[in-house]
Amino acid sequence: MKLKDTAKAFLYLFPALLIIGVFVIYPMIKSFLMSFYADYDFFNDVVYRYGLDNFIYLWNDEVFHQALRNTFIFVLGVVPISIILSLWIALMLNSITVLSKFFRTVYFIPFVTSVVAVSIVWRWIFHSNYGIMNYFLGLFGIDPIQWLTSTEWAMPALIILSIWKGLGYNIIIFLAGLQTIGDSYYNAARIDGANRWSRFIHVTLPQLAPTTFFITIISIINSFKVFDEIYALFDGQAGPSNSALTVVYYVFNKFYGEWDFGVASAAAYVLFLIIFIFTLIQFYISKKKITY
Amino acid sequence: MKKLSLLLFIMMVSVLIAACSNSSNESDTSNNSATDTKETAETPETTEPVEVEFWHAMSDTHEKWLEDATAKFNEEHENITVKLVNQGSYGDLSQKLLAAAKAKTSPTIAQAYAEWMTDYDQNNLVVDLAPMINGENGFPADQSYEDISEVFRDDNTFGDKILGLPFNKSSRVLFYNKTYFEDNGLTPPTTWDELATAATTLTKEIDGKNVIGMGFENGLGTELSMWIEQAGGDFVDEKEGKVLFNSEAGLNALTFIDTMLKDGTARMAGEDGYMSGPFTRGDVGMYIGSSAGIAYVAKDAGDMQWSTTPLPKGVEQAAPFQGTNITMFANSTEAEQAGAFEYMKYLITPENTVDWAKTTGYLPVRESAQQGADWTSFIEENEPFQAGNAQYAYGFIDVRLPGSFAMKNAMQVELDKMLYENATPADTLEAMSSKAQEALDQAK
Numbered sequence: 001m002k003l004k005d006t007a008k009a010f011l012y013l014f015p016a017l018l019i020i021g022v023f024v025i026y027p028m029i030k031s032f033l034m035s036f037y038a039d040y041d042f043f044n045d046v047v048y049r050y051g052l053d054n055f056i057y058l059w060n061d062e063v064f065h066q067a068l069r070n071t072f073i074f075v076l077g078v079v080p081i082s083i084i085l086s087l088w089i090a091l092m093l094n095s096i097t098v099l100s101k102f103f104r105t106v107y108f109i110p111f112v113t114s115v116v117a118v119s120i121v122w123r124w125i126f127h128s129n130y131g132i133m134n135y136f137l138g139l140f141g142i143d144p145i146q147w148l149t150s151t152e153w154a155m156p157a158l159i160i161l162s163i164w165k166g167l168g169y170n171i172i173i174f175l176a177g178l179q180t181i182g183d184s185y186y187n188a189a190r191i192d193g194a195n196r197w198s199r200f201i202h203v204t205l206p207q208l209a210p211t212t213f214f215i216t217i218i219s220i221i222n223s224f225k226v227f228d229e230i231y232a233l234f235d236g237q238a239g240p241s242n243s244a245l246t247v248v249y250y251v252f253n254k255f256y257g258e259w260d261f262g263v264a265s266a267a268a269y270v271l272f273l274i275i276f277i278f279t280l281i282q283f284y285i286s287k288k289k290i291t292y
Numbered sequence: 293m294k295k296l297s298l299l300l301f302i303m304m305v306s307v308l309i310a311a312c313s314n315s316s317n318e319s320d321t322s323n324n325s326a327t328d329t330k331e332t333a334e335t336p337e338t339t340e341p342v343e344v345e346f347w348h349a350m351s352d353t354h355e356k357w358l359e360d361a362t363a364k365f366n367e368e369h370e371n372i373t374v375k376l377v378n379q380g381s382y383g384d385l386s387q388k389l390l391a392a393a394k395a396k397t398s399p400t401i402a403q404a405y406a407e408w409m410t411d412y413d414q415n416n417l418v419v420d421l422a423p424m425i426n427g428e429n430g431f432p433a434d435q436s437y438e439d440i441s442e443v444f445r446d447d448n449t450f451g452d453k454i455l456g457l458p459f460n461k462s463s464r465v466l467f468y469n470k471t472y473f474e475d476n477g478l479t480p481p482t483t484w485d486e487l488a489t490a491a492t493t494l495t496k497e498i499d500g501k502n503v504i505g506m507g508f509e510n511g512l513g514t515e516l517s518m519w520i521e522q523a524g525g526d527f528v529d530e531k532e533g534k535v536l537f538n539s540e541a542g543l544n545a546l547t548f549i550d551t552m553l554k555d556g557t558a559r560m561a562g563e564d565g566y567m568s569g570p571f572t573r574g575d576v577g578m579y580i581g582s583s584a585g586i587a588y589v590a591k592d593a594g595d596m597q598w599s600t601t602p603l604p605k606g607v608e609q610a611a612p613f614q615g616t617n618i619t620m621f622a623n624s625t626e627a628e629q630a631g632a633f634e635y636m637k638y639l640i641t642p643e644n645t646v647d648w649a650k651t652t653g654y655l656p657v658r659e660s661a662q663q664g665a666d667w668t669s670f671i672e673e674n675e676p677f678q679a680g681n682a683q684y685a686y687g688f689i690d691v692r693l694p695g696s697f698a699m700k701n702a703m704q705v706e707l708d709k710m711l712y713e714n715a716t717p718a719d720t721l722e723a724m725s726s727k728a729q730e731a732l733d734q735a736k
Contacts, residue, residue: 043393043415063705127563148563149712235510235565236383241708256387257697258735259411 034265042261054266064267066242067250070155071271074246075223077159078166083215085163086170091204093171094178104175108168115165119232122161123148126233154239161229166222170215177211178204213286217279224275227252247271342631344374345399349385349616351378353587354460357651365638372631382616393417398621400632405616406447406692409455412619414694419620420453424633435642439658443613443687450692456617457636458657460584460648463613463687464518465679466604467571467589468578470597472498480601481578484522484548487604491557494577506558507567507579508549512711513704514690515580517612519545521688524607528691528699533732538725541607546717548606550710560711572596582614583680586653590676600679611683612690615654646670655680695735702727 010017038051058064089107093100110118125133126147134144147157185203194202205212227248230238238245238253247267255264350358355378362374377399379385386408392398398417412418424430431437437445444458466487468480472494481487491505509515516537517527525541528534552558559576561567567579572592580603589598603611618636620629638644642661649656650670656662662681671677693699706724709715715723 041415043417123563146712149560151708151713237510237704240712242705253701256383256390257701258695259390 031265031268034262035269037262037265040262042259054262055270057263058266058270063242063245064247064250067245067247067267070242070244071224071226071246073155074159074162074226075220077155078162078223079216079219081159082163082166082170082219083212086167086215087174087208087212089167090171090174090178091200094175104172107171110165111168115228116232118165119161119229122157123233123235126157148234149240151239151241151243154234154243158226158229158233158239158244161233162223162226165229166219170219173211173215174208177208181207209286209289213282217282220278220282221275224271224278340627341371341373342625342627344372344401344628344632344635345377346374346618346632346635347377347379347385347389347399347402349379349382349403350460354652357648361639361644361648362635365635369631369634372634374631374635393621393623396623398623400624400628401618401620401636403459403616404456404619405690406456407690407696409448409450409617409619410692410694410696412621413450413453413455417622418455419622419624419629420455421457421620421633422452422454424629425454429630429633431637435658435660439642439660440640441657441659441662441684441687443684443689444617444657447613447689447692448617456619457640459616459618459636459639460652460654461613461615461657462582462584462654463611463680463683464515464580464603465583465600465611465683466578466580466602467567467585467598467600467676469571469574469576470599472503472574472577480599481604482602483604484606487578488548488552488557490578491552492555495557498574501574503575503577504557504559505577506552507570507576508553508558508560509567509579509581510561510565511704512549512560513707514700515612516545516703516707517688517690518603518610519549519606521610521612522603522606522608523548528693528728528732530691530693533693533736535725535729535732537728538721542721542725543717545606546710546721550717553711568592571598583655583677584615584653586676587651598676600676602679602682609683609686611687613655613683613687614690649677650674653677653680693732693735695732698731698735699728702731 035054036050036052037047038053039049040047093103093107096103125131128134128144128146128149131147133147137143137145145153147153181204185207186199189199189203225248226246230244230246230249231252234240234244238249248271251264251267251271254260254267346362348355348358359376362376366373379388382403382405385403389398389402389404389408393412393415404412409418425437431439440458444461445454447461448454448456448458466480472478473480473490475498476493478490478493479486481490487506494503494505496503520527520537520542523541523545525539525545526536529536549558553560559570561570561579564570566585566588567576567581568585568588569592570576571579572589572594574596583600586600603609618639620632620636624632639648640657642656642658642664643666645656645658646661646664646667648654649661649667653676656667661667662684667681671681690696691699703724706715706720706727709723710717710720
């Protein structure tokens with residue numbers, strides 16, 4: 001009976017497994033092996049020698065180090081601000097009743113719009129002469145900023161775009177989380193004389209912890225994998241002087257540009273390891289801290 | 293704030309709509325297999341009907357011409373059907389060709405830069421055309437292979453192998469705003485000094501616009517070979533794989549560009565992507581760009597008076613010739629290869645190469661065509677087309693070494709520090725040359 005159930009379950013899962021197997025599992029194994037190709041003929045699948053050469057190359061490659069640095073800056077820039085901002089907006093949306101659906105839609109639009117279209121619009125927004133961003137800043141007496149053509153501002157521009165883009169998704173998840181918090185908690189807090197701020201700190205935040213945890217993990221993973229935004233925002237470049245070069249962009253360049261397939265796979269696996277470690281740490285913390 | 297978000301929303305929607313309609317255009321046109329091929333053969337070399345798949349990256353007017361020419365070819369050749377497949381941009385095309393090569397599903401022929409062909413050759417992915425060119429079905433006597441301009445033949449010659457035939461070839465030319473030049477008593481610059489002077493003169497307020505004299509396209513890293521050659525230097529020794537531009541000439545070239553950028557008489561295309569935008573808006577007085585941009589400038593110029601002129605001379609005259617060739621993949625049958633070769637020859641017959649050039653701003657690839665009455669009378673009437681035609685005598689082609697992509701990338705990264713930050717030309721030159729050499733050595 002057990003065997004029969006398992007077989008039946010497998011039958012149901014088979015289509016999904018087939019797709020995952022072909023498009024996820026196989027590439028994962030293949031690129032893992034490829035990261036150890038030291039001497040090979042890519043097109044005929046002949047490997048003359050396996051080795052750690054690709055990883056040693058990455059260890060010594062300044063460009064890869066820069067890509068790593070940029071990626072960390074990007075993650076640090078996007079994730080905290082995005083979470084705080086979206087929580088704040090979600091709280092406001094949760095408390096208004098009029099037009100809340102309308103606003104929810106408005107905030108969600110960036111998420112469902114194609115990255116390329118969004119980036120093209122933002123290229124105009126960031127335009128130093130004709131952009132609305134500098135026009136806005138100009139109203140406050142701030143000199144025009146070379147958003148897209150200076151090494152200092154390219155990364156902030158990218159971060160702003162990415163925060164805006166991810167906002168909608170985070171807000172929806174937060175809203176769902178807020179809705180699960182029972183009124184009884186708030187009422188109890190009110191009876192105890194808790195003001196708005198205390199209610200937020202002692203009721204909302206702890207109750208939202210699992211949601212926040214989920215969003216943090218997703219945001220961090222997504223931010224580590226950033227690519228499309230850069231490609232579109234800087235017109236097929238990684239920003240002036242590689243100032244917006246991230247690890248995925250590096251992988252892309254190595255693979256498609258330089259035909260350095262081994263190094264590209266190795267870099268992809270380094271990124272995978274980093275994300276993996278971060279996720280483990282988060283799970284560890286969440287076990288300790290989230291008690292609900 | 294609400295207005296802003298509304299504006300944003302409208303902008304986004306319009307971009308989306310534009311994007312969608314574009315892509316549907318592309319998919320409409322990507323499938324262009326036509327004529328039936330069931331009748332018996334007339335041409336002796338191909339007895340069985342064959343289908344030739346051609347991957348290209350042409351869009352707009354360029355694609356339209358290609359479709360018409362291909363339909364005509366298919367009609368004239370009973371047994372050969374050429375199927376055009378639009379693969380998007382050159383970047384997309386390159387990626388898809390790589391993937392197809394790995395999957396052993398390469399098309400019969402595709403557009404390719406000489407730089408890509410280096411990689412294909414190294415991995416034995418492409419066919420040497422020399423036997424076909426010299427064979428009995430080679431070029432007819434009145435439109436011989438040797439009639440193709442030397443600079444284009446060189447671009448396809450790798451040692452004793454010929455790995456492609458030229459198709460859409462362009463040169464770099466100087467676009468200038470005629471009205472600005474005439475109003476300020478300027479003539480089109482013929483030397484670097486005149487270029488600098490004109491840039492200085494034109495950098496001022498004209499009709500309430502803050503005009504900047506000179507413009508550079510963004511990929512200045514790839515254009516650098518031109519500036520260095522013009523300064524009398526050498527770029528890279530292709531045989532030895534040695535970077536040669538860390539020289540006085542190299543320094544002069546960088547200093548020339550840097551001085552203009554720093555004193556504000558020149559600007560980069562920067563966030564505008566291509567210079568044709570700012571140029572047709574009247575924001576810059578002149579710029580150096582691809583002759584294939586003529587079609588784009590013409591489209592946006594409106595009633596603005598403009599033309600092109602040959603590249604100004606530094607110590608020497610030098611003009612790069614660029615654009616893609618058509619290369620043939622080894623993963624095809626002999627019959628397909630024979631059919632494809634017919635088609636490749638067809639695209640650059642004297643009549644077709646001229647017709648193509650007239651439509652697009654690319655250059656005729658045959659000497660007889662460049663000097664023929666059809667073309668010369670056309671450029672007489674259409675001034676912007678003249679400059680490119682004048683530059684064959686001192687034309688040169690890009691470096692085609694393994695590692696070229698990495699080299700150009702590394703150079704651009706260092707050059708950006710000078711263009712957008714404050715790195716000095718001397719430091720930039722030093723860094724560029726060592727990074728470029730590293731990239732070439734890495735690929736050896």
